[in-house]
Amino acid sequence: MLIKMIPEVGHFALIIALLLAVVQAIVPLAGAATRRPLWMAYGRPMAMGQFLFVSIAYACLTASYMLDDFSVANVANNSNSLLPWYYKFSAVWGNHEGSVLLWSLMLAGWACAVAVFSRDLPRDMVARVLGILGMVCMGFLLFILVTSNPFERLLPNMPQDGADLNPLLQDFGLVVHPPMLYMGYVGFSVVFAFAIAALLGGRLDAAWTRWARPWTNLAWAFLTVGIALGSWWAYYELGWGGWWFWDPVENASLLPWLSGTALIHSLAVTEKRGSFKSWTVLLAITTFSLSLMGTFLVRSGVLTSVHAFANDPARGFFILVLLAITVALSLLLFALRAPRVSQNVGFSWLSRDALLLINNILLVIMTVTVLLGTIYPLILDSLGLGKISVGPPYFNSLFVPLTVLLCVFMGLGPSSRWKRMSVSALARKLWMSGVAALAIGILAPLVYGGSWNLWVSLGIVSALWIVLPMLRDMFDKTRNASSFLSGLRKLSLAYWGMVLGHLGVAVTIIGVTVVSNYNIERNVRMTPGETVEVAGYQFTMTELGSRRGPNFLADTSTLQVQRGEDGRSFTMRPEKRLYIATGMPMTQVALRPGLFRDLYVAMGEDLGDGSWAMRVQYKPFVRWLWLGALLMAAGGIMAIADKRYRRLAGRRETQPGQTQTPSREATA
Incomplete structure (x- = not known):
């Protein structure tokens, strides 16, 4: 009897989680606004309780799959008694309802993690962050209960067996790819919550960026691995050997990754120099909004793709409303608060500040390029202006030159100084790297392929231009040490994270270039x-x-x-x-x-x-594509482990305008 009631237990747990999310969304924010410590303290237990009850709901759905309970519509439509147990486990999120439940579980998990690991942050800041996260959780739990109930029954007309899981999804890739991707998507809700909390509290100083930066790096690392796993799955599962389709749903995951990459660099500048304050907040809002837009594209039925889940316009409309509310309210708050931010930090046109600004601009242009190519056909179709297809020729013709230009500034960045640097000093540090990159890049296609290839040369030059200046910078930082190894040991984990991240980009570029031209x-x-x-x-x-x-x-x-x-x-x-x-x-x-x-x-x-x-x-x-992505993700995680985040986590910021400046090496 108890086994038969498992779906009802899961449904009831979701209702309790929604009620807790409502309390989490309202009471801590009201407490922060009225300076009531007791109300602010509600955030933590509500976040933990919500995570507990969403976990119970998810465990109930998993149990229904494992027990072949075909009275549950979700199980009957996506499983089968012959399906191996490990695919039953992954089938839980291999459909619309289950994937949204997984999304909500991870969202509640991130909120719970913030509640646990932010005990030394100012009480009002934590209350606002958890309140914003509670609002987002409330929206998705409402979405599940109103339009996407995973526990809906088929009684009394219960089928004898299930329809089976889509054979495309009966693969190890489904076991690991969606959870990693969702962890990245959902993780950006934390930096979004920090940004909105900073706007609400009038605290747009370097402090909030220091608190938000580890969460951003972790979300970005998960998203990087998730995208790489999706590319790897498509490579071997679809049977034609392609590793990227420029499919609209693939683009939906690339968009927050590009803006998230810009956000990571912008957070570094705001933390170190106190500049780009408003820009950083805007990037945080944009990145999470793009994550929500990806959810809309996958689940609205507007796209036909092997990656898409839902085909119900009502579900798409609900997410569209949630996206519109999130973007509209966030931008309204930004418009009201951002003009009050004072920013008197200057820098010359040749400095690390300027190069990171150009880096950000290029990443945003790349994001807009992919966004337009993805949604323009949908807009035309919705207006009745005909159907068009935007494919690889469009994306490659715009994205590749922008990537090469981005690589130019990636090579300049690590060797430059904050605030100001002379052209001659930068040239002295980089001329040998430039000559070596050009020479190797021109000769490599002749040696490898037997004939010269412009695109291969351009890719190798771009990759080497990223790597060689970093090696020179590493040499400059360690040459005064007693030994080379001791010098390397003194470099911070944040610096090593930057090195690994940039090295991963270079490795991926070589993989893309070579396999595209010599396949x-x-x-x-x-x-x-x-x-x-x-x-x-x-x-x-x-x-x-x-x-x-x-x-x-x-x-x-x-x-x-x-x-x-x-x-x-x-x-x-x-x-x-x-x-x-x-x-x-x-x-x-x-x-x-x-x-x-x-x-x-x-x-x-x-x-x-x-x-x-x-x-x-x-x-x-071809393996260098995914090796590079793993190096990038490892770099993001290594930066989180830097000791300054552990040290600063225990310091309460007393005044909104005060900042603590870490070493130049730490934020390099």
Whole structure:
């Protein structure tokens, strides 16, 4: 009897969580406005309680999946008794209702984390931050209960078995990709809450940026890993070897990442120099608004995509209203408060301040470029002006030159000084790096590909221009130490985080450049005994067969692969699967990964005469795409671990205008 009541327990837990969110949204803010400590203190227990009850609701939905409770519509539509348990676990968030519940769980988790780890911050600031987070939580819990109830029953017409999970989502990538992506999306709500709290309290000094910066870095790191995992999943799961589609839903995750990258740099300037105050607040509002817009695009039904969830206009309208309210009220508050901010911090056109400002402007232009390419077709369609498709030619023609220009200023930044620097001093530090980057970039395509390629040279020069000046800056910082290693040990974790982050960008650029220009692909007809050569590798089909999986039937092929006549051979086994419950075919590619190249084989269609269509690809440096993303994320996390955040966390800011300036090295 208790097992049958699990969905009702989950539904009731969501209602209690909503009531707690309402209290969290109202009482602490009222307490901060009226200076009542008891009311302000409500924020922490409400945030913790809300997280507890949303966790209970999520556990109940998970239990319904694991117990094959097909009386729950969400389970019946997205699971099956034959589905392996680990895919049942991930199927919880492989649909609209479950994914919004996961989103709300993570949102409540971030709010709970703020409540736990901000005990030494000013009481009124914490109350405002938790109150803003309570409002956001309240909006999403209302969204779940009003339009997206994951516990809706199908009684008394309960199906005997479920419709099964979309075969595209029956993959390890779904287990790890959405949680990471949502952690990044939702994490930006914290810096948004800090920014709005600073506006409400009239405290737009460096203090709020110092408190918000670790949360921003952590959210950005999660989003970076989430995007990389999504790219990796698409690469091997969809069967054609692409790693980025410029799909509107993919763009929806790229938009907050670009503005979040600008926000990280702007926070650093505001914390160090006290400048860019209003700009930093505006970026915080923009980044979270873009996260909400991504939610709208994925769940409104306005897009057709393998990544999209919902197809219900009512749900899209609810999120659109939530987005409109969030943006309108935030910008209204910004318009009222920002003009009062005094900012008398000057800097010359050649300084780290100016270069970071240019960095921010370029990132915002890139964000606007992607945003326009994503929503312009939707606007035209909604106005009845026809349907158009904006694809890779548009994005590549604008995004690539902007990326190259951004790399130029990324190389200049670490070697420059705050406030002012002479042209001659900067030239002395960078001329050798520039010459080396140009020489290697021009020669590398000749050595690797046998002929010169403009785009490969441009990519390598851009990547080296990021890395070599950092090495020079590292040398300058350690040359007076007793030894090179002791000098490296004295560098702060924040500095190492910057190094890793920029190195990750360079590694990703090399991966994108090389695989885009030197990828080799052959679409061939193969029968057992036939050999195909690609990039010096001989692919020989030795066997065709079949096998039965837990919930699918598969045609299989075995290929023996050898490089040259004397090379070591290995086996690759691609499959063509047919999922029993849905009748949907899927390609299961065979991969031979490596640091400098991937071999990629996908089965196409049965050609009816004992032969199969096969796609064989050689993909050089493709792994560097995801390696670079992991380096970027590691850099963001390393910066959080810097000791100054632990040291400053225990200091109460006494006056709104007072700031504590960390060392130059710490915020480099």
